[in-house]
Amino acid sequence: AQSVTQPDIHITVSEGASLELRCNYSYGATPYLFWYVQSPGQGLQLLLKYFSGDTLVQGIKGFEAEFKRSQSSFNLRKPSVHWSDAAEYFCAVGATDSWGKFQFGAGTQVVVTP
């Protein structure tokens, strides 16, 4: 079975600074990888996903993520954070041998300071 770990529970970043959120997964084959964002009181919204091909994936809201097979990682980045990026971010892994079975990480809470 697959698993996913987000090592950082909470990150504080200044507006305009860069942001990187870490995600490590465990799976025997190439997984499907996702990043979702959840604003307070809202459902989850997909930021980006990786299935195959180019390991650098571009998403919405200026986010990107890089799949590194050797490190079993799929870290999320944004060059310049806006106050509206304050939210909780979830990495998720889907197994290629199952029907859409997703395993979410515990999430990283991002706080943006002026």
Place this chain on the structure above:
Amino acid sequence: EAGVAQSPRYKIIEKRQSVAFWCNPISGHATLYWYQQILGQGPKLLIQFQNNGVVDDSQLPKDRFSAERLKGVDSTLKIQPAKLEDSAVYLCASSLYSLAGTGEQYFGPGTRLTVT
């Protein structure tokens, strides 16, 4: 395009009472999911439907939780009787097609359940 609808948005009940949540997925989406999200944790899949059949309910506490999707469209999740540890946000999601995990899931706003 209308999103995933859920109701109610909030519910407060006492332990041992029963509660039901409703979800209407995006039109045409064959796959429907129910997740439980406890405060400070990521969503945990409870049950997944493909049309009106159950694909995965391995993490559903079947002694107290039940779910149905009778006509392959909307779905109901029920808890009977509720326990304090059931306090959580219950999220519904849908996707067009989910073979091998490729279907992008669209989430509803969730139902926040408080059991006192």
